[in-house]
Amino acid sequence: MLDTAAISLDSIFTFGIDMFVFLLGLAVLIFVHELGHFLIARKCGVVVEKFSLGFGPKLAGFKQGGTEYLIAAIPLGGYVKMKGEDPGEELADTTGSFSHANVYHRLAIAFGGPLFNILFAILIYVIVYMNGVPALGTTVGMVRDDSPALAAGLETGDRIVEVNGETIRFWDQLLEIVHDAPGQPMQFVIEKNGKRLVEKNITPVSEEITNLWGEKENVGLIGITPLVRRIANIEEGSPADQAGLLKGDLLLEVDNTPIRGWQDLKTAAMDKPGEELNVTVRRDDGLTYDLKLTPKPEKIKDETGKDVTIGVLGLGLSGEMEVEQYGLFGSMWRSVEETWKLTHLIAVSVKKMIFGSVSAENIGGPIMIFQFYGQQAEQGFNQVIRLTALLSINLGLINLFPIPILDGGHILFFLIEIIKGKPVSERSRERAAQVGLFMILGLMVFAFYNDIMRIMN
Incomplete structure (x- = not known):
């Protein structure tokens, strides 16, 4: 009952x-x-x-x-x-x-x-x-070992402001330029410590990645990820909520492991279900706080269908954001560009579902749309x-x-x-x-x- x-x-x-x-x-x-x-x-x-x-x-x-x-x-x-x-x-x-x-x-x-x-x-x-609209900025998080970025001296916290003379503000812009230029020397302008500009010559290497549809493709990479460590949301009653973490906190360290993105958080916390962890955060008042967090053990299926236990935290992270804003004519051009990109993405996804290269389990109905609207309503009118x-x-x-x-x-x-x-x-x-x-x-x-x-x- x-x-x-x-x-x-x-x-x-x-x-x-x-x-x-x-x-x-x-x-x-x-x-x-x-x-x-x-x-x-x-x-x-x-x-x-x-x-x-x-x-x-x-x-x-x-x-x-x-x-x-x-x-x-x-x-x-x-x-x-x-x-x-x-x-x-x-x-x-x-x-x-x-x-x-x-x-x-x-x-x-x-x-x-x-x-x-x-x-x-x-x-x-x-x-x-x-x-x-908020868009992910170009602040560098993790710099991979033996990567072109590391060889050029890029560090966590650096911000990429220009590539080959083109001003870069958003991570998507950076990805598109680098992905399309494997093996081509490129001139980067880097902002260090929020003020000093330095020039670096970096040549992306060709590497195989998995795209949105699970297919393999070769693109140019320099070996960096965006800095993603600000807590964007906390689930009520979750381990993160019980630990006293707050929306807007900067997640600095977990058990002395610096957090620069999801991969660091996975290694430091999500791979340690049931363990009490020391978490260091910085709040808007500029002070740092040490908290105790115990990831909740939960069984899920991995990519091979095997049962694995992970530590659930109940939080979401966001990166260093920039505001993407234009005047009337700039917005018109950008809106056509975005609509075309999404139209192409949806059309290709449907085609791949029809031919079986993308699972039909991704098809959703009114219940899924209702859930999506509920989630976006919590994020504000812009997201809705x-x-x-x-x-x-x-x-x-x-x-x-x-x-x-x-x-x-x-x-x-x-x-x-x-x-x-x-x-x-x-x-x-x-x-x-x-x-x-x-x-x-x-x-x-x-x-x-x-x-x-x-x-x-």
Whole structure:
């Protein structure tokens, strides 16, 4: 039996906020998508009979300009109902009918939803970059033994400010430049002790790494990692919380091991489950504090599927951050760049899932999206709208899949019509729609299964 007394008011309040943010984000994405279909349909002279947010029973609505605008009970979708949208529908007057519209107009209407999702993501990123977003800076953490960086004299705490005459502010910039230049001598400008600038000639060596999709590739590396040691968050009731660690603390040492990043923390603490450890932190008041921390033993499966015991700390770390901020035109350019990068990343990930090189276990459904919204809501508005932008790109791309009942399926039929010079037969479309519905339902069931298994594990 559920013990309702064990459910705190704070938990109920947090769940309510997370649910509100989730439903609001979902409603906005659906509205933007359907708005794309709606506006382009109106522009093409097609009559829109209904504009609905959600499915199922009508909760509220009104009628204006020949269109009924309504909110339905189930908020996991939405639709635009156009006159003559059903090819089998008998019309006394075909004026403004979708099925009797020019094929290029129908193609534009089908493409409108995904297009507006992409444009919406660009708009969000314009706002984000005008407002400013934290990005990992170029302060050096660990310098690997026998690396080009060590040979050049780089040390923990140095900041890379320029490479080959190009100003460098963010770690991603640095990675991109170095990765693309194995074996090529490069001139680095390094800031030491926060003021003194020195020039260093460093040649990246070619090394094999594992990319986002678990594939091996050769890139240029100089043997450094970013300085990551500021505590970004503490889980309530965790070993870190019980030890008295606070958000914002600089984690200096664990059992006399200097902390420069996650690898140091793993060696010094996570690999020592159940052991009492001495932790030294520096706080905003400039003072250092010595605390006792005991990592909680927890069994997990390693990369080979073998059970291993690690020490759970219950904290998150962040690096030395810089604010990435631009004016209007700079934000527009950066937002297009970011949207394109994420679009390409999602498209490649989906392709690799289809061909089996990336596990389909990564597919998530509404439960995972709800969890993501809850996590980002704790980090602030900026993080919530960035997640909304990412999901908007996802929604746009998924709807372009050539699956009947999705926009991509309609687009495919219209392209075939353009090539053949006549519409695809109604019978063929009905059969394809049945197959498409089966595929979508199967994908939804699989996504829910993955969500539930993630919770159980």
